[in-house]
Amino acid sequence: MFDPKNLILDNPDEGVFRVHRSAMTSLEVLRMEQERIFNKCWLYLCHESEVENPGEYRRRNVAGRPLFFIRGSDGKLRVFLNTCTHRGALICRHDQGHADVLQCFYHAWSFSNQGDLVGVPDEAGYPDSFNRAAMGLKPPPRVESYRGFVFVSFNADVDELVTYLAGAREYLDLIVDQAEKGMRIIQGSNRYSIKANWKLLVENSLDGYHVRPTHKTYFEYVNSLGINTSGVQTAFSRPALVLGNGHAVEEHDGIRGRPIARWSPLFGEENKEEIAAIRAGLVRKFGEQKARHMADISRNLLVYPNLLIIDSIDITVRIFWPITPDLMDVTAWQLAPREEKPELLARRLDNFLTFHGPGGFATPDDVEAIESCQAGYKAEGVEWSELSRGMHREAIAEDELQLRAFWRQWFGHLSGLGKVETNDPVIRERAALAR
Amino acid sequence: MPEASSTGNQDSAPTLRETVEEFLYREAALLDAWRLDEWLALFTADGRYVVPTTDLPDGDPRKDMVFIDDDMVRLRARVERLKSRHGHREYPSSRTRRFITNVLIKVEDGGIVATSSFLVYRFRMAESSPYVGWYEHRLKQLDGELKMHHRKAVLDMEALREHGAVSIIL
Numbered sequence: 001m002f003d004p005k006n007l008i009l010d011n012p013d014e015g016v017f018r019v020h021r022s023a024m025t026s027l028e029v030l031r032m033e034q035e036r037i038f039n040k041c042w043l044y045l046c047h048e049s050e051v052e053n054p055g056e057y058r059r060r061n062v063a064g065r066p067l068f069f070i071r072g073s074d075g076k077l078r079v080f081l082n083t084c085t086h087r088g089a090l091i092c093r094h095d096q097g098h099a100d101v102l103q104c105f106y107h108a109w110s111f112s113n114q115g116d117l118v119g120v121p122d123e124a125g126y127p128d129s130f131n132r133a134a135m136g137l138k139p140p141p142r143v144e145s146y147r148g149f150v151f152v153s154f155n156a157d158v159d160e161l162v163t164y165l166a167g168a169r170e171y172l173d174l175i176v177d178q179a180e181k182g183m184r185i186i187q188g189s190n191r192y193s194i195k196a197n198w199k200l201l202v203e204n205s206l207d208g209y210h211v212r213p214t215h216k217t218y219f220e221y222v223n224s225l226g227i228n229t230s231g232v233q234t235a236f237s238r239p240a241l242v243l244g245n246g247h248a249v250e251e252h253d254g255i256r257g258r259p260i261a262r263w264s265p266l267f268g269e270e271n272k273e274e275i276a277a278i279r280a281g282l283v284r285k286f287g288e289q290k291a292r293h294m295a296d297i298s299r300n301l302l303v304y305p306n307l308l309i310i311d312s313i314d315i316t317v318r319i320f321w322p323i324t325p326d327l328m329d330v331t332a333w334q335l336a337p338r339e340e341k342p343e344l345l346a347r348r349l350d351n352f353l354t355f356h357g358p359g360g361f362a363t364p365d366d367v368e369a370i371e372s373c374q375a376g377y378k379a380e381g382v383e384w385s386e387l388s389r390g391m392h393r394e395a396i397a398e399d400e401l402q403l404r405a406f407w408r409q410w411f412g413h414l415s416g417l418g419k420v421e422t423n424d425p426v427i428r429e430r431a432a433l434a435r
Numbered sequence: 436m437p438e439a440s441s442t443g444n445q446d447s448a449p450t451l452r453e454t455v456e457e458f459l460y461r462e463a464a465l466l467d468a469w470r471l472d473e474w475l476a477l478f479t480a481d482g483r484y485v486v487p488t489t490d491l492p493d494g495d496p497r498k499d500m501v502f503i504d505d506d507m508v509r510l511r512a513r514v515e516r517l518k519s520r521h522g523h524r525e526y527p528s529s530r531t532r533r534f535i536t537n538v539l540i541k542v543e544d545g546g547i548v549a550t551s552s553f554l555v556y557r558f559r560m561a562e563s564s565p566y567v568g569w570y571e572h573r574l575k576q577l578d579g580e581l582k583m584h585h586r587k588a589v590l591d592m593e594a595l596r597e598h599g600a601v602s603i604i605l
């Protein structure tokens with residue numbers, strides 16, 4: 001009998017942390033993930049700015065389920081399961097659009113943009129017990145948002161979103177607070193698939209250790225523009241942080257500059273003053289220490305299980321869903337302050353696509369790397385992947401503590417053990433000291 | 436690949452259509468042969484190469500997300516990367532074959548705008564992924580040679596599902 005308790009070896013005192021590679025290849029594991037993670041946790045759906053006007057909608061799959069979100073004529077954003085309450089057809093059949101009324105094409109049932117069933121052809125043909133008021137579009141069991149990020153859960157009993165976010169909240173704040181008038185999602189998204197297990201992209205997105213070897217050509221390009229990237233040798237030596245509930249963050253020095261707010265030549269002379277002004281504004285508002293944390297440091301934040309916010313030379317919001325054990329669908333968006341000046345926005349977008357996009361100088365190599373891992377698993381003879389880096393020191397971004405944070409939560413969910421208390425000795429000792 | 440020009444044996448001067456089609460076919464042959472430096476030479480100094488995202492084919496790189504928006508500095512760097520053994524997605528290089536059809540030509544303000552349909556097959560690691568879409572080439576005569584100053588590849592696929600990336604020059 002398959003037992004998920006055998007998928008991870010976690011012995012902090014011995015410095016052992018290994019993940020059994022069947023976690024990335026087994027269909028049984030994927031089924032368990034669906035049931036014990038994707039049907040239980042909060043899952044990212046969208047950003048509120050994606051539908052600004054009454055009637056605007058977008059559809060999106062979450063954990064394989066077709067959903068759509070729409071701003072009602074009353075101005076409220078609602079989320080619905082994308083299925084007619086009559087016989088099941090998809091209600092929303094465009095990726096995005098605008099509707100006062102959504103009509104199912106199959107039997108022409110009509111729903112208002114607030115979800116009420118407002119039209120049933122020949123309604124008199126139904127028995128008296130037919131209750132139109134109860135036949136409105138159905139929302140997922142839970143929908144909550146935090147500072148513009150909208151999450152859904154298919155688990156009615158899940159903790160409140162703010163509780164679930166735990167320490168990730170502070171980091172979401174650090175990102176959102178960079179904007180004066182709130183953040184918005186830029187038009188256009190990256191939609192691509194990777195022939196690898198979804199958890200490998202979690203690892204890759206939090207992994208400072210691969211950056212220098214894998215992305216050599218990217219840094220060569222940046223160097224060729226006359227930008228000194230020697231700082232990358234030490235950029236990933238900040239402490240790695242575990243944020244609770246499987247969330248984690250990897251922070252590193254923003255040596256390539258940041259639109260908010262650390263100027264580098266990548267942002268052009270034309271934006272130098274603007275970035276300095278933004279920085280001064282942050283210092284005024286948040287004080288020198290927090291402003292420096294916001295403006296000088298870049299971060300890759302994981303909101304467990306599968307939302308990544310990469311806040312560096314741009315802000316990328318990335319979500320990915322398993323389709324099979326060895327295939328995932330990825331979508332990525334750009335987040336930017338609403339008030340950002342066009343010149344700075346143009347630079348932000350330009351910087352994004354040199355690194356992060358599927359047409360960039362780095363993301364394709366990440367795709368290659370994790371597809372290569374997945375291909376390597378087929379050799380089977382090596383059963384375990386090694387993730388013990390930094391286990392016996394104060395872990396830094398180039399270590400694997402943040403990966404272990406994810407895996408420990410994952411293990412807790414899959415094994416049914418819940419919260420897994422074992423942790424790296426340094427973290428344990430620090431916790432003991434705090435008590 | 437045969438190098439002979441398809442118009443070389445004719446007595447009369449080639450028509451505009453013949454010249455433009457010849458340009459597109461030669462360009463495709465250079466890319467399929469990975470003769471990327473020669474391909475770069477087909478651009479003017481202010482050349483630009485753009486690939487919008489699959490969900491926003493009209494995307495404007497200055498305010499929308501696109502896949503690729505290269506000026507000549509970045510395009511040269513892209514070619515260097517494709518030639519490097521550290522450009523992992525294309526090392527070893529994929530095999531590609533481009534099919535270009537449905538060429539329509541307009542003359543606007545003294546320049547030539549050619550749109551065409553493309554099908555670019557990419558084969559690598561026992562997998563194949565076709566990129567389907569259309570090109571817009573903006574061309575002009577420079578010192579007696581046809582050069583491109585704007586080259587856009589718009590994809591028809593809904594997502595890069597089999598492709599994972601746009602790692603080749605489309």
